Amino acid sequence: MRAIFNKFRVGLLPTYILLAILTASVSLVSCSKDDDLEIQNNFPFEVNVMPIPKDVANGQTVEIRITIxxxxxYMDTEYFxxxxQFDGQGTLRYYDEPPYLPNDLYSLPSEQFRLYYTSTSAVSQSFEVWISDSFGNxxxxxxxxxxxx
Structure with a gap:
């Protein structure tokens, strides 16, 4: 019986050697330097604003055209x-949507849009708009x- 088992083990020796060679070659191929391939999905952006008037009267609305x-x-990028508002008083809204609340974050459905600022005071006014994307830019x-x- 032992002779049969030894013959069986010797008969499997070429299979073990072939298996070891295949394992080594797969390991070498998988460790090749193809790690340089990166998919970029974080793209910085610029914002363009069309010229706007410098003066505004109480109750007047100014259109602000913005393009990102x-x-x-990267198709899944979202903008916000x-x-x-720092000086004066007014409201800012997206098209005919309700006015934005200061300090709240709003999703922008488009990369080209119009904001409407309506003055509600008779003094100089200043405000900032921050546009961000889903990657923190x-x-x-x-x-x-x-x-x-």
Whole structure:
């Protein structure tokens, strides 16, 4: 019986050697330097604003046209807006949506859009708009209006 078992083990020796060679070759191939391939999904962006008036009267609405220009294209990137009013009083809204609340974060459904600022005071006004993306990139826009009353 022992002779049969030894013959069986010797018969499997080429299979063990072949298995060891295959394992070593797979390990060498998988350790090759193909790790340089990276998929980039974090693209900085620029923000363009069309010219706006410098003066605003109490009750007047000013249109602010904004375009987000990507430096790359990753389809799942989301953009957000937040605004802060420093001087004067007014409201900022997206198209005909309800006015934004200062310091709250709002999703932007489009990369090209219009904001509408309505003055509710007779003094100079200033506010900032922060546009950010889902990767933490941010751009700050500052707006100042002189009172024209």
């Amino acid at each position: 220009q990507r430096n790359g294209n 807006l937040r605004y802060f 941010e751009k700050q826009l500052s707006f100042q209006f002189n009172s024209s009353d």
